[in-house]
Amino acid sequence: MNDIDRAVSLLSELIRIDTSNPPGNEEEAILFLEGYLRKEGLSTEIFPVAPKRANLMARLKGKSKEKPIVLLSHIDVVPAKAEDWEVPPFSGEVRDGFVYGRGAIDMKSQAVCQLLALTRLYKDRLTPERDILFLATCDEEVGGQYGVEYMLKEVEELRHASFVLSEGGCIIEENGCLHAQVSVAEKKLSQFSIEAKGTGGHGSMPHHDNANEKVLAAANAIMSYQWPLKPTGIITTYLNGILKGEKKEGFTYTNLRETLRNKRFREFVESNPVYNALLRNTVTVTILKGGEKVNVIPTESSISFDARLLPTEDRQAFFRKIRVLAGKDVEVIPIGAEKHDPPQSGYDTPYFRGIKKVMKKLTGPIPVLPFVTTGATDLRHFRELGIPAYGFFPITLSNQELFRMHGLNERISVRNIGEGLAGTYEILKFLATA
Ligand SMILES: [Zn+2]
Known part of the structure; x- marks a missing residue:
């Protein structure tokens, strides 16, 4: 053999x-x-x-x-x-x-x-x-x-x-x-969930204290935020090594810092899941929990997110931003013990x-x-x-x-x-x- x-x-x-x-x-x-x-x-x-x-x-x-x-x-x-x-x-x-x-x-x-x-x-x-x-x-x-x-x-x-x-x-x-x-x-693991409590009730009688609606509104705000594209040292070396001189519609790649100023390059990055993840923090909805019966308003609801930060990012600052985006109706709970970076x-x-x-x-x-x-x-x-x-x-x-x-x-x-x-x-x- x-x-x-x-x-x-x-x-x-x-x-x-x-x-x-x-x-x-x-x-x-x-x-x-x-x-x-x-x-x-x-x-x-x-x-x-x-x-x-x-x-x-x-x-x-x-x-x-x-x-x-x-x-x-x-x-x-x-x-x-x-x-x-x-x-x-x-x-x-x-x-x-x-x-x-x-x-x-x-x-x-x-x-x-x-x-x-x-x-x-x-x-x-x-x-x-x-x-x-x-x-x-x-x-x-x-x-x-x-x-x-x-x-x-x-x-x-x-x-x-x-x-x-x-x-x-x-x-x-x-x-x-x-x-x-x-x-x-590697990127920094920063997973979290948002949780809301509310008043239960019958689905036929809507009110303004619905736990599901609270987490949905907060999740929407979190998901619609665009984390900035940032040229960190390693990824600058990496992308300069493979893209230098590359001509695509609307941009010619010179170096990362400079080419990031071009809107067409930024669109190109965003259309590529790998480059996108290498250049910014990512926040992805992964688990939804809330409600058991179609005619019952639940009293608790939660949504979990898988978040990965660029190696140069500060986790505290990230969670401050998430709390601002999520608003006062939900609690933001980091998942996993905080580790040294x-x-x-x-x-x-x-x-x-x-x-x-x-x-x-x-x-x-x-x-x-x-x-x-x-x-x-x-x-x-x-x-x-x-x-x-x-x-x-x-x-x-x-x-x-x-x-x-x-x-x-x-x-x-x-x-x-x-x-x-x-x-x-x-x-x-x-x-x-x-
Ligand atoms: Zn493995």
């Missing part, structure tokens, strides 16, 4: 172990990975953390006792509703050159590529300068309390890691051009240059650019400790394919798996010398 076939079969098997979180149940998947690593001769350790939940750490011993390098992947996935999928989400079925299933992109494929790249390094008898740790964790999709947060408390050397590589960026194919996104920061990782580093070199060797001279992940990942826990942490998986995807992540019919092509394996191995070889 060659490495690509092995990766495809490992990925299918891993997808078949349903690790939907909640509840997670990642232990079986963790034991599956551990079994493979142990069979290959690597030393492993399992960290049980709750019933059916565990984390795994494997080690490739280095020459020195310097701070280790961490290859990080989470083993849980977001839930999937089987009836909406073309291929059952926990089948791991290979169809028309794609492996289908929840976790195919996010991020069981990267876990498999990291695992196989590490075992290959071991079999090639390449001893790294420092230890390389393979860390597979549970619980990322609901915040990481049992996963990375637990492991950072439990294992001191992780708190002193020299570098962490995980998910968050890839090679993007757009209009026939390629560029690599290496994620060095994780700093971004620098991109003028040997790690960034190393990844650039590897990409040049594998894909030719494509732009390799710093990127901001719009979702949250476990890397933030490492960045909070000041550890350089990058999100990058060297596979080529279109944004359409990427949108399947957390969505319907998530899949990864066998070609991508080959690419991910080769790229991860080359990056690992570079890290082994770091």
Whole structure:
């Protein structure tokens, strides 16, 4: 069996172990990975953390006792509703050159590529300068309390890691051009709900103290506010790297700050969900709750929002603005404990240059650019400790394919798996010398 076939079969098997979180149940998947690593001769350790939940750490011993390098992947996935999928989400079925299933992109494929790249390094008898740790964790999709947060408390050397590589960026194919996104920061999670109380009653007798009407009016005000487009440092470097000289109807891209003054460019940004999310705070309605019966006015009602702020934004100021927009009839309740804002990782580093070199060797001279992940990942826990942490998986995807992540019919092509394996191995070889 060659490495690509092995990766495809490992990925299918891993997808078949349903690790939907909640509840997670990642232990079986963790034991599956551990079994493979142990069979290959690597030393492993399992960290049980709750019933059916565990984390795994494997080690490739280095020459020195310097701070280790961490290859990080989470083993849980977001839930999937089987009836909406073309291929059952926990089948791991290979169809028309794609492996289908929840976790195919996010991020069981990267876990498999990291695992196989590490075992290959071991079999090639390449001893790294420092230890390389393979860390597979549970619980990322609901915040990481049992996963990375637990492991950072439990294992001191992780708190002193020299570098962490995980998910968050890839090679993007757009209009026939390629560029690599290496994620060095992420937007700030700032979810909240608005809640209203009112007077109940019969639907046939409307009055002015209707909880549903209060949250709807507040939500309308929140949704109609346009958050300004702002050129942050990383995204300026990123967009300048891929758009410079681009001519579209009504604008020629020179640099971000200047081109943002052009109304047609701003319309172009707003029509592209990726650019839009990279350049402004986003606030999205996700849950509506209010009323049970069509003829009854409810006494309580709420609407929840998923909000993500640019890395440079102040969360307090954001909530002040939301409270003003929402008005006095509703209460604004932030969701999740307030956390410190994780700093971004620098991109003028040997790690960034190393990844650039590897990409040049594998894909030719494509732009390799710093990127901001719009979702949250476990890397933030490492960045909070000041550890350089990058999100990058060297596979080529279109944004359409990427949108399947957390969505319907998530899949990864066998070609991508080959690419991910080769790229991860080359990056690992570079890290082994770091
Ligand atoms: Zn993920």
